[in-house]
Amino acid sequence: MPVRMELSRILIRETDDMHIVELREVDGERIFPIVIGLNEAAAIERRLMGQSPPRPLTHELLASVIVGLDAHLEKILICELKKSTFFARLYLRRGDEVVDIDSRPSDAIALGVAEDVPIFVAEDVLEEACRDL
Numbered sequence: 001m002p003v004r005m006e007l008s009r010i011l012i013r014e015t016d017d018m019h020i021v022e023l024r025e026v027d028g029e030r031i032f033p034i035v036i037g038l039n040e041a042a043a044i045e046r047r048l049m050g051q052s053p054p055r056p057l058t059h060e061l062l063a064s065v066i067v068g069l070d071a072h073l074e075k076i077l078i079c080e081l082k083k084s085t086f087f088a089r090l091y092l093r094r095g096d097e098v099v100d101i102d103s104r105p106s107d108a109i110a111l112g113v114a115e116d117v118p119i120f121v122a123e124d125v126l127e128e129a130c131r132d133l
Helices: 038-048 058-068 105-115 123-131
Strands: 003-011 019-025 031-036 072-082 085-094 097-103 119-121
Touching: 003 038, 019 038, 019 105, 031 038, 031 105, 031 123, 038 058, 038 105, 058 072, 058 105, 072 097, 072 105, 072 123, 085 105, 097 105, 105 119, 119 123
Parallel strands: 072 119
Antiparallel strands: 003 019, 003 119, 019 031, 072 085, 085 097
């Protein structure tokens, strides 16, 4: 059963290439950190602050494409952990049809954060990630 999470904080380290998005369990106390790149960290921070770049960057472009296709991002699921790499799925709804698309978790979060899209983590992934903390 997937666990509902929310964005707790984003840590952007000016002197390091390792930036962290921290998710917190909505109905619990577990914390789920994900190491992300600078571009994704900046995109998430920008979207949280409601800032729009003068021209669409990747996440804004994808959000526009989704709207242009008359769809919306329904949820994000971080579904797998393989060799220290997390995998996520985007669930797009267009009418009665739901399409799931492979994504990096950082891109999924950057895309969903502006629209307050629910984020879920598979229980086994959450357990394994919490065990490593």
